[in-house]
Amino acid sequence: MTGPVRDDGGTAPPVLELRGLTVRHGSVPALTRLSVALRAGEITCVLGENGSGKSTLVAVLSGLVRPDEGQVLLDGRPVRLRTPRRAREAGIATVWQDLAVAPLLSVWRNLFLGAEPLRGIWPTRRLDLAAARETTVQAMRRVGVTGLDPDQPASALRAGERHSLAVARALHFGARVLVVDEPSAPMTVAQHALVLQSVVAARAEGLAVLFVTNNPRYAHLVGDRFLLLASGQVAGTLTRDDVDAADLTRLVAGGDELTALTAVLTAAHPELDR
Amino acid sequence: MPVSTDRLPGFGMAGTRGAPGPSRLLTRALARPSLPATVGLVVVVVLFGIRAPELLTVAGAAAVLEVAAPLGIGAVAVTLLMVAGQFDVSVGIVAVASALVTALLTGYAGWAVWPALGVSLLCALLVGVVNGVLVVNTGLPSFLVTLATLLVLQGVTLVGTEEVTGSAGIVGLSDSPGWTSAAAAFSSTVAVGDARFRISVLWWLGITAVATWVLWRTRFGNAVLAIGGARHAARELGVAVRRTTVALFCLTATAGWFIGTLGLLRLGGVSAVPGLASGVDYLVVAVIGGCLLTGGRGSAVGAAVSALLYAVARQGILLAGWDLRWFQALLGVLLLVALLANGAVRRRLKAVPRS
Numbered sequence: 001m002t003g004p005v006r007d008d009g010g011t012a013p014p015v016l017e018l019r020g021l022t023v024r025h026g027s028v029p030a031l032t033r034l035s036v037a038l039r040a041g042e043i044t045c046v047l048g049e050n051g052s053g054k055s056t057l058v059a060v061l062s063g064l065v066r067p068d069e070g071q072v073l074l075d076g077r078p079v080r081l082r083t084p085r086r087a088r089e090a091g092i093a094t095v096w097q098d099l100a101v102a103p104l105l106s107v108w109r110n111l112f113l114g115a116e117p118l119r120g121i122w123p124t125r126r127l128d129l130a131a132a133r134e135t136t137v138q139a140m141r142r143v144g145v146t147g148l149d150p151d152q153p154a155s156a157l158r159a160g161e162r163h164s165l166a167v168a169r170a171l172h173f174g175a176r177v178l179v180v181d182e183p184s185a186p187m188t189v190a191q192h193a194l195v196l197q198s199v200v201a202a203r204a205e206g207l208a209v210l211f212v213t214n215n216p217r218y219a220h221l222v223g224d225r226f227l228l229l230a231s232g233q234v235a236g237t238l239t240r241d242d243v244d245a246a247d248l249t250r251l252v253a254g255g256d257e258l259t260a261l262t263a264v265l266t267a268a269h270p271e272l273d274r
Numbered sequence: 275m276p277v278s279t280d281r282l283p284g285f286g287m288a289g290t291r292g293a294p295g296p297s298r299l300l301t302r303a304l305a306r307p308s309l310p311a312t313v314g315l316v317v318v319v320v321l322f323g324i325r326a327p328e329l330l331t332v333a334g335a336a337a338v339l340e341v342a343a344p345l346g347i348g349a350v351a352v353t354l355l356m357v358a359g360q361f362d363v364s365v366g367i368v369a370v371a372s373a374l375v376t377a378l379l380t381g382y383a384g385w386a387v388w389p390a391l392g393v394s395l396l397c398a399l400l401v402g403v404v405n406g407v408l409v410v411n412t413g414l415p416s417f418l419v420t421l422a423t424l425l426v427l428q429g430v431t432l433v434g435t436e437e438v439t440g441s442a443g444i445v446g447l448s449d450s451p452g453w454t455s456a457a458a459a460f461s462s463t464v465a466v467g468d469a470r471f472r473i474s475v476l477w478w479l480g481i482t483a484v485a486t487w488v489l490w491r492t493r494f495g496n497a498v499l500a501i502g503g504a505r506h507a508a509r510e511l512g513v514a515v516r517r518t519t520v521a522l523f524c525l526t527a528t529a530g531w532f533i534g535t536l537g538l539l540r541l542g543g544v545s546a547v548p549g550l551a552s553g554v555d556y557l558v559v560a561v562i563g564g565c566l567l568t569g570g571r572g573s574a575v576g577a578a579v580s581a582l583l584y585a586v587a588r589q590g591i592l593l594a595g596w597d598l599r600w601f602q603a604l605l606g607v608l609l610l611v612a613l614l615a616n617g618a619v620r621r622r623l624k625a626v627p628r629s
């Protein structure tokens with residue numbers, strides 16, 4: 001699976017643009033004057049070691065954290081993503097690192113949590129159960145899970161299906177921008193495949209995708225642009241044409257150590273170096 | 275390269291899961307939060323039905339329901355709060371304190387009953403807001419925060435009542451203006467045969483029905499379920515965690531006010547001698563009704579059945595002529611059984627692979 005080679009040179013106007021974004025936790029800066037533009041149909045990978053500001057960036061885009069300085073522009077117009085609900089309404093949806101799945105709730109309640117479809121008028125305004133169930137089945141089918149009972153609790157789902165639920169929710173609500181914060185917990189190859197597939201599928205549907213990952217090889221597999229973060233600042237912006245996977249691995253903090261580790265290992269065990 | 279997510283290997287699943295037939299039915303029944311309370315209710319009805327047959331007469335039922343109604347009203351509110359993962363032990367003292375406020379305003383300040391009820395409701399809501407804001411802003415365990423509220427209110431009401439009235443209670447309010455209409459709303463009776471059923475039973479059933487509907491059919495209810503079961507996820511998805519929590523503390527305080535009002539209008543007076551245990555009773559009833567201590571699961575119907583269980587056991591022990599102190603022991607055993615049953619359910623619900 002390789003990403004399509006693009007030659008538009010990034011001339012399309014950005015769907016989402018961050019300008020001079022600064023976030024401080026107390027007096028400690030988590031992000032310093034970060035600027036990035038996300039374009040429709042492009043995957044921007046954010047790489048950096050732990051503490052480089054990746055999760056803060058995700059938190060800003062999903063409305064959990066308000067920036068101290070800087071602007072967020074959606075289609076060129078400044079927006080304020082005050083709450084997660086506001087971000088979702090603006091068409092920015094997130095696949096959270098912890099998936100944000102409530103195990104005791106049913107699948108459809110999980111899918112719509114925080115943005116439930118309603119019908120009727122107050123005081124009998126209530127959840128539209130039929131619509132919610134039907135949409136859930138459709139949204140889950142979109143990510144490849146069929147034959148699902150939307151009323152079963154999320155705890156009855158297999159790990160991969162819980163992943164699919166988080167992705168299906170983000171695809172359903174993320175009309176413009178999809179933010180994927182790759183789980184830091186160990187994943188199987190099939191789970192990695194699901195995450196990467198969802199990212200690529202979202203690009204094919206014309207969404208702007210921000211893919212946050214620790215793994216430069218996976219990033220290079222799908223990414224069009226690469227944003228390297230180090231201590232809250234942009235350490236480099238690259239396009240797919242600039243680097244290959246090995247360069248990218250080296251550029252990401254910790255890459256040097258990995259190269260050294262590889263050298264030591266191949267010296268001791270030549271059979272590892274194919 | 276066209277990429278399709280339609281055919282992901284290993285993620286599609288065909289057909290339904292779970293064993294069909296009787297074992298699936300059994301699983302569903304076991305998954306209901308109200309099951310332990312229902313089983314307990316059947317046991318005590320049979321046990322005390324044999325020991326004290328007058329329990330099963332219409333008059334016996336009326337006496338049981340009169341005990342169960344205020345308890346059930348408090349337990350329903352505490353259940354919603356517990357589903358959101360919080361506790362409130364101050365319901366009992368809010369009941370006493372708000373009844374005292376109403377009584378002082380009518381008996382000493384000469385107010386009519388309805389405005390006095392409005393002011394005492396505002397006082398109760400203030401207690402709820404203080405509880406809720408303290409819990410959401412400090413992140414302290416709500417059990418301890420409301421325990422502090424309980425102690426403060428208990429001290430203030432005991433001393434305050436004695437300062438103002440010179441005694442530990444206020445009686446003889448039944449000639450205050452508006453008493454008749456308030457009494458009709460909160461403590462009128464319906465005669466069935468030789469027994470008289472209180473209107474509080476209707477209030478209790480109505481509140482239980484509304485609470486069930488709110489919990490399972492509204493956005494607020496969905497937020498309550500999510501906050502208790504997965505608070506972090508709820509926050510990430512934009513559920514108004516703080517606002518919902520404060521609203522629930524206001525709800526339990528309102529339930530306290532309602533219980534106090536029911537008692538005040540039934541007795542025509544109030545005494546400032548609350549037991550420390552009365553605040554815990556609602557919690558015990560809610561847990562026996564199927565609430566998980568960790569939140570995320572509970573049932574208003576379970577709380578109602580549990581309140582009935584409490585009332586039957588209490589009246590049964592009275593009618594059987596036993597020492598009433600046996601009741602506490604029985605309640606403790608019931609609580610322990612409910613905790614173990616809920617814990618088993620929780621382990622089964624949470625037994626899922628982490629992803």
